[in-house]
Amino acid sequence: KSVGLSFKRIQFTPDLLPTDVTGVSIYNQQSTHFEFRPGPIFANVVLADEINRATPKTQSALLEAMEERQVTVDGESYPEPRPFIVLATQNPIEYEGTFPLPEAQLDRFLVRVHLGYPDARSEVNILTNQQEVHPLERIGQVVDTEEILAAQQLVRQVYVDEKVKEYIVGIARATRNHADVYLGASPRGSLALYHAVQASAAAAGRDYVIPDDVKVLVEPTLGHRLIISPSARIKNVEAGSILKEVLAGIKVPGAVPVAVR
Template identity: 65%
Template sequence: PDMLPSDVTGVTIYNQASQGFEYRPGPIIAQVVLADEINRATPKTQAALLEAMEERQVTVDGVSHILPEPFMVLATQNPIEYEGTFRLPEAQLDRFLLRIRLGYPATNKEIEVLDRQQFGHPIGELHVVASVEEVLAAQKAIQAIHMSAEIKAYIVEITSRTREHLEVYLGASPRGSLALYRASQARAALQGRDYVLPDDVKALAVPTLAHRIILGPGARLKNLTAENVVQAVLGDLLAPGGDPKAK
């Protein structure tokens, strides 16, 4: 809670030796930024990430500083019921590609955690698995994954229906459509395909769209979640090439 926006973006200070101002970069000037427990930062500090996440630059004292490529922000957050936390601004949530709820690990996985940390922390065993050039090449290759016009229309229809849902105050923005588009391309590539299937879209609709949806007051009374809304939209829509009887 004590972190200031300048602690994220960096500051400009006066250097007496050079008799000039110089920029001292903040932690945002990196290729992979981990914002651990991001909702413990104040909304003003959280907002310091907006320009970086959207425009891939930060502006300090009127001077813009371009971020290195590739650039990615990963964040974790505590349940909002915990004391000392702040709800993330909608504009910031909209800039995250995915939101995944991890929950608790299965029993065998938790035992594995204990085993792996018996003699040290696994983070000490990390090593380079890809160069910057390889990551950038992979990103470019994913952009070339083919998506038919029907599947593009399917994505836009899913997003549009979140805006029309009776229990939704604010539906997913066009950023949501683009996020689902890119994520579906990435899933297809990971599956070893150079084309997107409707199943790719279905698999990623909830993690790419749910966090962008703001529910109306009536939804809370019905214990309806944003995830429920996206799942309902998927259930009501016929996927391209699908069987109308199996809708």
């Protein structure tokens, strides 16, 4: 609403089918042709609510859209609108009726954030702000589609020194060789961290990335991509502690960023 984009929410349930997400071709008796009826995946912002309540087969219906920005049905490819983003919520994996997300699915999410409960003061503010009307009802549009697309292009121009690139790759490679990790961060993970630090630098008003940007975003961008080994899971080893250990073992680059204008 605040950015003037189309929005679709998909409630994931155990009986949800892939075609409920992507859409389906329906035979039109009048035209004697099959017509494609797009599913809710065709929106600028898609919310996959409780994504791990659906089966892995249905979860995988998002793979092509998230990676290639298109959906293929019956041999025909249909492009997603731009900009396009998929947000998802999930229940704790120990909850009954949940399915673990496939590795390929996890790898396509840029970041994972643990929300938890608000503190007492924030919870009081929630009550106050919703006393008469929900805050979302008061939100107005602040940017349009063209401004968002332009901002995305500007973020890609943020300068990243070669030493910082090597730092990012070194972190990703270290996760692949860690004793407690069964499957480390893929090159897609390195690329996600790279783009995330560019966005972080731009949000901070800089046109260059510093190593601290990388340190802050390592866990949100790589934590959900690590598959912990069975022996480490028994010892309750978590991805966050592994990444802290990895960061401690890699030398921070001392290159001085060069502003590019």
